[in-house]
Amino acid sequence: MAQKFCSLDQMNLLCQDYKNHGKTIVFTNGCFDIIHAGHVSYLGRAASLGDVLILGLNSDASVRSIKGDKRPVICEEHRIQVVCALECVHHVVLFDAPDPLELITTIRPHVLVKGADWPEDQIVGADFVRQHQGRVERISLEPGLSTTRIIQRIGVLYYGQ
Numbered sequence: 788m789a790q791k792f793c794s795l796d797q798m799n800l801l802c803q804d805y806k807n808h809g810k811t812i813v814f815t816n817g818c819f820d821i822i823h824a825g826h827v828s829y830l831g832r833a834a835s836l837g838d839v840l841i842l843g844l845n846s847d848a849s850v851r852s853i854k855g856d857k858r859p860v861i862c863e864e865h866r867i868q869v870v871c872a873l874e875c876v877h878h879v880v881l882f883d884a885p886d887p888l889e890l891i892t893t894i895r896p897h898v899l900v901k902g903a904d905w906p907e908d909q910i911v912g913a914d915f916v917r918q919h920q921g922r923v924e925r926i927s928l929e930p931g932l933s934t935t936r937i938i939q940r941i942g943v944l945y946y947g948q
């Protein structure tokens with residue numbers, strides 16, 4: 788298999804090859820700051836929806852624009868290393884935008900996956916994927932597991948906040 792961490796141009800070429808070989812491409816995206824069991828479960832279920840799972844990972848600048856100046860907790864280099872170590876993730880592409888639309892329109896996945904906490908009409912790229920004969924899947928999240936809750940718990944346990 789090709790290297791896991793790719794530029795968008797590299798990923799585009801790989802996707803063309805995968806499609807030529809009849810592979811089903813699944814795409815999801817997120818910050819993946821402080822990886823936890825909920826992330827692993829979500830990514831495993833996403834991977835089961837096709838042959839190749841591509842993860843669009845928000846860059847540090849992108850995370851800050853979405854979640855504020857105190858995030859991410861883990862820098863993009865380390866987040867890349869962690870998600871690349873997951874067996875269910877085949878490729879990782881870093882992106883700076885606040886949303887993954889450019890990745891989705893370039894990669895043209897067969898399956899676009901988001902957490903069930905996202906209303907279907909707010910999933911970026913959903914219309915594009917459907918217009919290109921793909922489908923959108925929403926995966927239920929593990930109850931009580933989130934990076935924000937982990938950060939809050941650490942604050943309470945160690946700093947009384």
